[in-house]
Amino acid sequence: MHGLIAPADMAGARAAPGLPAAAPVHEDERGFCLRIGRLALRSLYAELTLYPKPGLVSLRDNGSHDDMSAETFMRSIFALRHYFVRITLAGSRGAPFGVLAALGIEAERRMLAATGGVNTHRGAIFGLGLLCAAIGNCRAQGEALSAQAIRAAMVARWGAALAAHARTPNTGSHGRRVAARHGVGGARHEAARGLPAVFEVALPALRRALAAGRGQRRARVDTLFALMAHIGDTNVYHRGGAAGAATVSRHARAFLASGGTGAAGWEERAERCHRLFVARRLSPGGAADLLAAACLVDAVTAGDA
Ligand SMILES: CC(C)(COP(=O)(O)OP(=O)(O)OC[C@H]1O[C@@H](n2cnc3c(N)ncnc32)[C@H](O[C@H]2O[C@H](COP(=O)(O)OP(=O)(O)OP(=O)(O)O)[C@@H](O)[C@H]2O)[C@@H]1O)[C@@H](O)C(=O)NCCC(=O)NCCS
Numbered sequence: 001m002h003g004l005i006a007p008a009d010m011a012g013a014r015a016a017p018g019l020p021a022a023a024p025v026h027e028d029e030r031g032f033c034l035r036i037g038r039l040a041l042r043s044l045y046a047e048l049t050l051y052p053k054p055g056l057v058s059l060r061d062n063g064s065h066d067d068m069s070a071e072t073f074m075r076s077i078f079a080l081r082h083y084f085v086r087i088t089l090a091g092s093r094g095a096p097f098g099v100l101a102a103l104g105i106e107a108e109r110r111m112l113a114a115t116g117g118v119n120t121h122r123g124a125i126f127g128l129g130l131l132c133a134a135i136g137n138c139r140a141q142g143e144a145l146s147a148q149a150i151r152a153a154m155v156a157r158w159g160a161a162l163a164a165h166a167r168t169p170n171t172g173s174h175g176r177r178v179a180a181r182h183g184v185g186g187a188r189h190e191a192a193r194g195l196p197a198v199f200e201v202a203l204p205a206l207r208r209a210l211a212a213g214r215g216q217r218r219a220r221v222d223t224l225f226a227l228m229a230h231i232g233d234t235n236v237y238h239r240g241g242a243a244g245a246a247t248v249s250r251h252a253r254a255f256l257a258s259g260g261t262g263a264a265g266w267e268e269r270a271e272r273c274h275r276l277f278v279a280r281r282l283s284p285g286g287a288a289d290l291l292a293a294a295c296l297v298d299a300v301t302a303g304d305a
């Protein structure tokens, strides 16, 4: 991921929609935004390359998907290399939600151009974009980069707009149909509530597993299962309905109850779950995004930025 972001990206950042073009970007601010952008890409790459990851695309196989592969995701990650830098800068400048949304919609356009029209990271563009903006805002306010401060900055600066966004009808997305049929709010409602899946489920699970000495791979697998056990994933509902969502939650809880990756034979159990989800075409894409989001917050709060 190291070489993906060049200083030229900051030039691109200044030209970002809604940001004052003449606003000078100071050296330390520039360096910070580049580092956060790099950590965001690294988090998406960490998610993609993790295995076993029930139903999801990895370097091993395409999971429950006929329309995308690891290559599709790599193209998407490369297409987002400017976006995360820009939205971090926008957040540091206290940009309104409309500016962030415009950056996100532009990023979605770049993603679709890179993937041949496949939706790989629409949810990640939203969730990780919001976190990058909050991280930039936190630093600009002189706050220490803790999980609590990042969440507080996101809610304080964009909470009202996110609540309004969650109330607006989805534009022809799966999310709208899932919300109408199953009452599951998805990404918008998750953000409107301050990303509880990231800060109250994923991050604690990741840190518990790391503190238990399980290493990054096993900690990330445990975290993905914790997310699958707890969230309403619109991707799962879209493909498998309420029965599919119950299947995902039941198998995730069983894996965790058996000790997660701390128990002998965990990898075979996780791969068996992967094969079952693939057979039923289930794909917890929302959990995958939230895992990447937790990896980003963990890296930033560990001082990697
Ligand atoms: C805010 C939006 C992005 C919300 O979009 P939408 O109205 O469609 O709402 P959702 O469907 O609920 O969510 C969209 C994606 O978010 C991920 N997701 C799902 N559930 C959750 C959840 N509980 N919490 C968080 N995130 C969630 C998921 O994204 C991932 O899965 C997609 C890939 O999987 P796949 O199965 O292939 O998906 P499809 O192609 O759609 O299905 P198939 O046809 O293949 O079967 C991929 O997107 C992953 O990221 C949901 O898909 C939007 O309204 C918006 O406003 N966007 C622009 C604003 C913006 O980005 N701003 C930036 C900063 S504010």
Ligand SMILES: Nc1ncnc2[nH]cnc12
Residues within 6 Å of the ligand: 047, 048, 055, 056, 057, 058, 063, 065, 120, 121, 283, 284, 285, 286, 288, 289
């Ligand atoms: N690895 C993955 N496979 C399928 N959908 C995803 N959405 C986000 N990451 C994903």
